Amino acid sequence: MTTVPVHQVSRVAIPLSVGALVAVALGVYGRLHDPTGVAINIAGFSSFQSVKSWLATVALVLALVQIVTAGALMGHLRGLSGRSWVGPVHRWSGRAAIAVTLPVVAHCLYALGFQYGEPRVLIHSLLGCFFYGAFVAKMLTLSRTDAPSWLLPVVGGAVFTGLVGLWLTSSLWFFNTFGVIR
Structure with missing residues (x-):
């Protein structure tokens, strides 16, 4: 049986473990924190749910830009690869x-906390914790020059997947329930 040196394991284990700890810490904080129910409204929006839905939509569009430019940076989109503006x-x-x-x-952590009263809300709460945990893992992976080449696309894909799930369980639900313009 071949053993893997500790430094090789740490290249993957450290970013993923810290990301998992962040996800769990957010979930624990959100669950133990007494939600205030206080929301901040922004002028021009009918509710903070509307603000959150539109901000999440902007984030999703920017994440799509991330996917396209990541593909170009990795050489998968030949028409964009090598362009100086892509990075x-x-x-x-x-x-x-x-x-x-x-x-x-x-707002979600402070005003609402970690909720689990209905399946959509539970999934949304779990995805929120997952998203930020994956984001931390991605940032830590970026700072490691010794990380395996497959790790960055995996954690980047996890960040994107988490954001899409969050958007589906919040913004899409909100727009379908209350309308795009409210």
Whole structure:
């Protein structure tokens, strides 16, 4: 039996473990924290649910930009590969996507907490924790020069999958229930 050196295991285990710890910590905080029910409304929107739905939609569009530019950076989209603007667009669309999710997660954790009263809401709460855990794992993977080449696309895909799931269980639900313009 061949043993794998500890440094090779840590290349994958550290980012994934820290990401998992972040996901669990968010879930525990959201569950133990007494939700305030207080929401911040922004002028021009009828409710904070509307604000959250639109911010999540913006994040989803930016995540689609992330997927396309990641494909170009990895050489899978020959028409875009090698273009000097692809890397900066990838980095800045990712930063912007996370930035627009911050008011949403702050509201969800502070005002609503981790909820499980109905399946859609439970899945949404779990996906929120997963999304930020995957994001932390991705950021830690980016900072490791010794990470295996498959790890970044896997954790990046997990971030994207989490965001799509969040959008489906919140924004799509909201738009279908209350309408796009409310």
